[in-house]
Amino acid sequence: MSAKILALDTATENCSVALLYDGTITTRSEISPRGHASKVLPMVDEVLKEAGLTLAELDALAFGQGPGSFTGVRIGTGIAQGLAFGADIPMIGISTLEAMAQAMYRIHGVSNAVCAIDARMSEVYWARYQRQENGVWLAVDDECVIPPQALCETVQDDEHTWSQAGTGWDAYQEELAGLALKREKSDVLFPEAQDIVVLAEQAYAEGKAVAPEEAGPVYLRDKVAWKKLPGRE
Structure with a gap:
């Protein structure tokens, strides 16, 4: 029997929840620039009730x-941490950039993904991934926050055609026009919990789940503080 995993994401304008149970994924999703804190918990209740499960059974x-919006990442991490802590279940953090790569595979069968989220402040959150035969995504570049101009100066062309995802391509269309990669557009703009839960199933099978007090957000910008749970070092 497959693992029972609940996933949620509020790191971008998209707010989404997904439940993996008995090999089936049930999902809720809504694009909403604000109000994630009030939307995500009702979504959690809906998917759990539909499956007839409680949090403690996960x-x-x-x-x-x-990475993503500072506020959005905080909200998602805090809500997930609170739910997991109360239900005494472990947590699995999944990159929003990698989740978009997984979305492109789910929708278009893409194996070479280049992801860029608008990070504001004239920067993008950036990463490239290649999907391996076992379904695992290999990071070609380390996730980073970087000005588009710096990308154009450092990223070199290769033999692959990269499918692009994320809001960064439209936000910095002119700045990224000189990027030395063969690229094709896709319709994937935001991460989705239904892709996060697939990646989380892989991580769970590999023993990568951690206690709630050990889970935390990834901002990529160093000057952002995270309020730790009691007892976390």
Whole structure:
């Protein structure tokens, strides 16, 4: 029997929840620039009730750990941490960039993904991934926050055609026009919990779930503080 995993994500304009149970994924999703804190918990209740499960019956709770909106990443991490802590279940943090790569595979069968989220302040959250035969995504570049101009100066062309995802491509269309990669557009703009839960299932099978007090967000910018749970070092 497959693991029972709940996933939620509020790191971008998209607010989403997904439940993996008995090999089936039930999902809720709404694009809403604001109000994630009030929307995500009703979504959680809906998918759990539909499956007839309680939080305590889950094997793990996954969340979009970022990068993304500072406020959105905080909300998602905090809500997920509170739910997992109360239900005494472990957590799995999943990259929002990698989740978009997974979305492109789910929708278009893409194996070479280049992801860029608008990070404001004339920067993008950036990463490239290649899907391996076992379904695992290999990071070609380390996730980073970087000005588009710096990307154009450092990223070199290769033999692959990269499918692009994220809001960064439209936000910095002119700045990224000189990027030396063969690229094709896709319709994936935001991460989705239904892709996070697939990646979380892989991580759970590999023993990567952690206690709630050990889970945390990934901002990529160093000057952002995270309020830790009691007892966390």
